[in-house]
Amino acid sequence: MSGLVVVGVDGSESSSAAVETAAREARARGAGLRVVHAFVWPVPYALPRPSPGGALPLGPPSLDVSEDGLREMAEGLVAEAVGRARAAAPDVEVSHAVVPGHPVTVLEAQSHAAELVVVGSRGTGGFAGLLAGSTAVHLVAHGRCPVMVVREQLRVDGPVVLGVDGSAAGAPAVDFAFATAERRRAPLVAFHAWTTWNAPMPAPQDASAVYANPPGALAEEEEALLSEALAGHCARYPEVVVEHRVVHGRTREALIDASRSAQLMVVGARGRGGFAGLLLGSVSQALLHHAHCPVAVVRGRR
Structure with missing residues (x-):
């Protein structure tokens, strides 16, 4: 053992x-x-009984608990x-x-x-x-x-769902999710949600060009981000069936909805957004309160 x-x-x-x-x-x-x-x-908080003269006795109340x-x-x-x-x-x-x-x-x-x-x-x-x-x-x-x-309420069917944001802080969660899916012999859904507000915006190559992305460019970059985050894990865990799922939408709502059919949700403690001083990100907090399945939050050892 x-x-x-x-x-x-x-x-x-x-x-x-x-x-x-x-x-x-x-x-x-x-x-x-x-x-x-x-x-x-x-700690007892029962009021002591007054003395015959009407005064309350001084000192801590007696503990009537064994x-x-x-x-x-x-x-x-x-x-x-x-x-x-x-x-x-x-x-x-x-x-x-x-x-x-x-x-x-x-x-x-x-x-x-x-x-x-x-x-x-x-x-x-x-x-x-x-x-x-x-x-x-x-x-x-x-x-x-x-x-x-x-x-x-527990369920033993359904996939293990992994929330991926491509951050270095989320890498331990990827390892955890693949290993868990292999042990449970469950499929793995690698889930990445993005909006134009949380997608990284590359600087234009030409400073005089309009700062905009061609149609579909952001979606392609987010799909590439998911593939990069999973790189190497499929080879290490060949028996795990992996589905890539990239969704244009708010991360919290998308993952909560995905948890309805999952047997386990796996996320990192903090993602690429938020404030550096926070120990727990808004997505992981939202899942703890609203996910429909067990949630594993992986922060690795510090």
Whole structure:
């Protein structure tokens, strides 16, 4: 066995789906699986009872919660997740850990030793209207390895869809998508969307010429950009059936629509647009919240 896949669990429905997905990923990679649950000791805010004279007692309120009981609940939650993982992939070596601390901090630390971290899109807390929880979004931005965010509903058919923008930051996502498609024996759709606003504009050869592109030139350049981004990968992964799909349209909307029929969406953390200081681009953020399938965001190791 080599490598490690880490899955964060909290008892939510998307967490259960993440466990099954992580177990299958570990089996396909020949890796071990570590089930991790992080928890924070609750802070009581119950008002103390007033004294007979009517005054409230000074000092912190007493904690009427059993620490042993909380840990026992956490261990039970993890044991259930381990059982689910072993049922999904009986031949995978599964370990587990119950770690005091905030889930974001704990899982980010776990990502240092992992080749992949898998989490549910939303946990047991947060707001019902959000499709991706704060833990998932933060981990995608700060994790030290690729992060896969899983929703409650899974599908095993359909292609792996790769969002390509031709940037150097997106190169690790191309590697990840081809390797994943090969392991899953799934077709790969290499998807590139462009508009006249995000397409690179070459300078005119003649300074006196009108700064314009001949009809069809931008589309040809964008198709060439996609082919260049995939160069060499088809030879390395000859069993992967690849479809090139170049669309004239807004990237976020086009990829969200493509996710309806996909089993996995793969994107880089940041593309060729946006601000250099941002750890997570607008496209990857939009997919985390609105994609109809699991999303893997690949930023590589830093």
